[in-house]
Every structure is written in structure tokens, then in C-alpha cells.
Amino acid sequence: MPFHYLEEIGIADIAFEAAGRDLPELFTAAADATMNVMIDNLDAIEPRETRQIELSNDKIDMLLFDFLQELIYFKDANRLLLRIREVQIDEKDDAYSLNAAAGGESLDPARHRQRADVKAVTLHDFRVEKSDDGWKASVLLDI
């Protein structure tokens, strides 16, 4: 999997590292890592509804921060569980813009195995950086 959870960081919360060959892959992996904290069986989330996510930020790490916050927002506001189907990230004039298509459905306790509710992305040791194979990110989620 392009993400894994860390045992020694964030005792009361959950930390993960995600990786991708490029930024869209990294963002997709980080989105799944966030959703997988809440729902054990990600494959059970069916793409019955779609949402478009459009964001911009002059810092790449804060773009990921805003992006993950969007997923948390839809989960609380609409009880909607989303997975990313496509992401495009462009860099222009020292700013990044993101356009993503997400698909998912309302939480159904009978089919979606719940784990812990993610309530915020924190900036604790929050990093998005280039790696030998592409990009990686380190994230601590508030539970």
C-alpha cells in the first residue's frame, strides 16, 4: 500500500506516511490513508455520489492539508465517505492549484466497518517532500 501507519508518533492520535511517484499519486494515497483510519474496508465505499474539489495554495504542504480537510468536512457535514478518482495539480506563478474528482457514498454502518473518527489534520511534524522515488508526506490526524 502507498501508505502506512506509525506506531510511535501521536499516542492518542494516528500518524501515517504516504508516498507516490508524483503529486497526484501522493494526494490520492494520503486521502485513502485518512479514510482508512475511519473505515476499515475502503473497498466497501461505492461511488454513488461525486464531488468536485477545487483548491489553491502557494505552499504544497498546505495544499495537502486543505485537501484532507475537505474529506473530513464532507464526512461531518454530509456523512459522506469519499475516495479520490482523479487529481490534477498544477504549479503556476509560485502557486499550486488542485482539481479533484471524488466518489463515494453515505456511511452505512451495516456495510462500512468503522474505526475511529478523524476530526482534524494537524500540523504536527506535517511534511510534504520530494523523495528518491517521487513524493512523500507525513501526517498526524486528530482522533
Place this chain on the structure above:
Amino acid sequence: MAIIDDAQKISDTVWELPVTYKDGMRVPARIIATEKLVREMDEAVYQQISNVATLPGITRYALCMPDGHSGYGFPIGGVAAMDVHEGGVISPGGIGFDINCGMRLVITNLTIDDVQPRLKEIVDLLFQRVPAGVGSHGFLKISRDEFREVVEQGARWCVEHDYGWDEDLEVTEENGCISGADAAKISDRAIDRGYNQVGTLGSGNHYLEVQIARPEDVREKDLAAKFGITIPNQIVIMFHCGSRGFGHQVATDYLQVFLKVMESKYGIKILDRELACAPFESPEGRDYFAAMKCGLNMSFANRQVILHRIREVFSEVFGRSAQDLGLRMIYDVAHNTAKLEKHEVDGKERKLLVHRKGATRAFGPGHGEVAPRYRDIGQPVIIGGSMETGSYLLVGTSSGAQTFFSTAHGSGRTMSRTKARKQWHGKQLQRDLEARGIYIRSTSWAGLAEEAGPAYKDIDEVIEATELAGISKPVARFTPIGNVKG
């Protein structure tokens, strides 16, 4: 661990990191704990509490309570008092994202003999009526505009709409409604995340428990009697939850506001972005204070509506009114807050903004801010343990000035969720606990495993440390027999 070498032992329960421990510390950092608890703390606690000691306006010490463990920004169990007349700051990371996460304790006139035969029925019905789990929505159907009233009026709104009794407000911190909450300082996103979550428990370490006060666990009989704990094996109900997605969105919004202005406008440099802050006496600081108070009120309202549901459930199961069953509140107390308080420092009274993140205020007897009903005995403090062990009712003490009258809030974790999940399995844990007389319902097996008792410190050791340090005094210990977990 490094701490024992780096810290100076001030007394059996006070360990100090001097200002020379790290560049930029304005005051020493002090950990209040027994040696055993200090040794159990993860090392990040020392980094985080010494980072807190660098914040502008911090007065006397950056403090960590006996149940402390690493968090983000502040450690959990962190207390920091900022002098607002000396450039003192306000920081969302010093309050916790779950603004007014707190505890509520309710008594009944039932005993274990009344409840044991119907325990499953009670817990199953509580599980149904108090929604828990990922993004759960409550039964209260209100509009976004009504929710704006809720966050300005707190539990008072609930009582006015028949979700509680007048006397509930008398025993809620701030009477269930902190003044100065301003919904105009709240984003639409925060409203969207909160308006359908009133009356929900949430997940993680949030729970609702049916507990028993065994006669041998009532340590201060006279004090316990003042709280209505008078019958052997009396049943009480305790729950732990906060301001749900709403409070988190408020904290997230202002964290970003502060990051933009902190250095450029106010020249404040911090060691960790989670310590983002602004001077209390600044437009941004004032706005956050008014918004944060909405989080406080949302949480008071949330716990009020949950109490209403608990009364309905007991009433339905026993076929008697909640009044008849003696379902009266003992107290409701926050453990994630920042409050403006007057404290004496070096012989002078100063106005301080006291951040408590995973720490409970614990004013002693006679303090003017203690609810009149309890003023002669001190402020009630409710400390929840893990679902397997037990919880406590305590009171504040006159000797608590050293911590700005703050004490512990829980037992404090010693093991990460990710690690706990690999060690235990929720289904098996539920069966094991049932065999030990604790009936649990949870929305999540994995979430249950993450909350296994051994992932926490020993609650009795934490309570003993607060007593030895003179920052709170235990009244009664409660043992869980039923638990609803998110």
C-alpha cells in the same frame, strides 16, 4: 529516560526542566507526577512542554499534569497561564482541537441490584439513543441559524427547549453558557460540521458509562454525601465527549489565521506550527477567544442533550420518571479550555489566560467561581479512567495554586492507537470484559481494541499523584459495569 537526568527533582511530585534546558524558554517547565509516572511518560512530553515554555507572556511555569503524554503543540495534560497585560498569547494548540472536551457525572437512586438484571437492555438502548461513531448525527433537528443560537447560549438553550432541568445549569461549569461567545466569528464550514451533531458521543476515547460506587471505594463519606452518593453500591452515569466536528473546525480555521499573522504582524517565532498563536489583546486573538467560546457552548449543549437522552432511556426501562429515579447531575466540567482567571503571582493578583489541554480546573473551597452548592467543599473534578478500570470524583484543594488550580483529566495513554490495535482484538476484548462484568457496545471493533485498558496509565497511580501533589482530593472511585463506545 532522559527526563530523570535532565530534570531537577523539586519534591516527590514535582520535576523541573530549567530554562537552560532549551533556547528560548522564558520560564521553567514543571511536570507534576510521581517518579513512576514521570518515567512512564514518552520523551516527546519533555520536548513539547519545554516548547510551551517559550510562548510569550507565559507566567511562572509551563506545567504538565500526572496523566500527561505527548500530543501536538502542547502535550496532553499541559497547563500554561499567559499574562494578557504582558503580551500573553492565546493558542488553539494549547486548548486542544476538541474545544471543551469534558466530563459529566450523573447520579441515580438505583443500586446494582436494580440495574444488573436490566443492564444489557439499558446499555443497548443507550447505544441506540446516543449516536456514536464516525461523523454521527444527532436526533436534534435544527437549522443552521438555530445552531448559531445554540453555540451562543450553550446548555441554557437546551434547558429552554425542554432538554434538561434548570438545576442542571447550576452544576455545569459557567452555568452551561459562557458569555462572550460570538457566532459571527465562526465559519460556515464549522456550522455545517456541527449543526447536525448535537447529542452525539463521537469516537476515539469518548464514552458513556454506567458505573457503580462500591462502599469500599467511597473514600470521603461526608463529601460524597454532599454529592448525593449515600446508598451502598449506588449507580452513577459518567460520560466523556466534546464539541465534535464543530470545535475542530473552529480550531483549524484559527490555526491558519494565526499562522498568517503570527510572525509577520506580531514578530512571534514558535518552535512547532501547532503552537500557532496571537497576542490575546489583538483582533485575531480576540476573535478566536469569542469563537472558542462558541465551541465551549456547543459542548455544554452536546452533553446536555445526551443527558436528556439518558434520562429518557432510564425512564423507559424502569417505567418511572427521571425525577423519581433521582437522575440528578453532580457536575459537568471541561478539560480542554482557555479561561481568563485572576491568580496571585508573587503576591500580586494578575489576570491570566489559563490554557488547559487535557487538564481540569480544580478551584479549592471558598473560591468565588465554584458553583454555590459546592463552594464550601471545592470544585468537583471528574476524572475518567480506561473502560476496564475505574473513574473518580474529586474536589479541588486550597493548595492547588502551584498549578493555577489545575489537575489531571484522565488516566493518560501510554501506548499509541496503532500499536494497541495490533495487540488486542475488539471482539475478544468485549467477550473478556463481559466475563469480568462489564457489558460494552461499540460502533467499532478496531476502535474498541485501541481503547484497551493496558494502553493507559494506572488510574489509581494518577489519582494518587494528584493527591500527593495537593492539587485535588479523591472523594469516590467508580467501577464500570456498562459502556457505550464510539
